Amino acid sequence: MERMARMAAKSRTAVAPCSTANLGPGYDVFGLALDALKDKVVIKASSTAGDRKITIKSSDQAIPAVAESNSAGLVVKSMMRDFHIGDDIEVQVTKGVPAGYGIGSSAASAAAAAIAFNALYNLKIDRNRLVEYAAEGEIASAGIKHYDNVSASLLGGFVIGSKGQFIRIEPPRDLFLVVAVPLSMQVPEKKTEVARSILPKDVPLKSVVHNVSGAATIVAGFALKDVEMIARGIDDVIVEPVRKHLIPGYDSVKQNAMSAGALAVTISGAGPSMIAFLKTCKNANMVAAAMAKGFEEAGVKSRTFVCRPSSGARLA
Incomplete structure (x- = not known):
């Protein structure tokens, strides 16, 4: 795939909410975005082509500093590969969602990274495909791609998700x-x-x-x-x-x-x-x-x- 667009800005910032998955019987399929907590991800790029180095920065010492072990880093790495982007990238992660407690911490970082990277390079990727990229980040925490939390965090609302198909339903106002x-x-x-x-x-x-x-x-x-x-x-x-x-x-x-x-x-x-x-x-x-x-x-x-x-x- 050819690189589709030049970098429109040196950095872009995105935020993504926490989420709940399964909702009981909807194991690995249902996700619901929650407005309680959120992660912020800033993607910065060099103005000239570098050696495709990805640097992870976070004030949270528990966040993996290696891209291959970091949910946001994995998303960026995947998108760089597919769009042949050779810049050096810095990923700044500000955690608002505590990791390891079942409220979509890795998914929030992954979703925010996908949104920010898409905007930085003006890739114009549709939201369903962005969910696929964000799901790459779940490998860091779950060992496999899965879509329930990332689809909800990225798309918002209630989402029925599986590979390649994500159905979003607006939740009731009184929920x-x-x-x-x-x-x-x-x-x-x-x-x-x-x-x-x-x-x-x-x-x-x-x-x-x-x-x-x-x-x-x-x-x-x-x-x-x-x-x-x-x-x-x-x-x-x-x-x-x-x-x-x-x-x-x-x-x-x-x-x-x-x-x-x-x-x-x-x-x-x-x-x-x-x-x-x-x-x-x-x-x-x-x-x-x-x-x-x-x-x-x-x-x-x-x-x-x-x-x-x-x-x-x-x-x-």
Whole structure:
């Protein structure tokens, strides 16, 4: 592929929101962008062709400084390769989304990197193809490309995603969410890979039927703008029963949130964060306090966020 455009500016900046994936039965398919937290990525390029060096900079010492191990760096490397861009590139990552807690940290950086790089070189890549590039960044954390978080973070709203096809549905205006992030909990390195490794290899047909029914109900709920219908579909009998044992206080957090008025509660992505779905913000603070108490009872300190769906990544 030929290089399509000259660099229009020396740097471009983009921000991308955190996200939740799966929503219960929609494993590796459903994603929902959240307006709680965001990452910022600045892409800077040399004015003359260099040796295609990618430098990663971040104030967060936990962020990998090698492009091949960094979600934003992998995205940039892939786009440079495909568009034959030979400049030296500097990638500045400002993390607002904590890594390893199931709210799309790597996806936010990857989505922001794709948006910024596309703008820097005026590549005019459509958003669906940008999701494909952003998914390259998930290899850094999950070991494989997957689309649920990156599609939501980049496109915004509720997204049904698989390779080459991403269906975006605008969420209901009355959908509110509470995310509880157990920040004092030690999460393993490559946590997403660990969370995938424990999943069952064989699943009973009745469990598959149950989850397919729930997933269809969730899609119908988003399409019809019916929060209560969405909540009725959030019941996973395949992945969540296995992963819940990785989350101290899971049962208390879920029960407390439901008792406080949440319509549904599930693990956010691969966890350990948990997310509650509400039709009104009136009792959102009560739900947040109840979830925090559930983690506290298990000896875990958490931070809660009351939020709404986000419109996705954008240039800053």
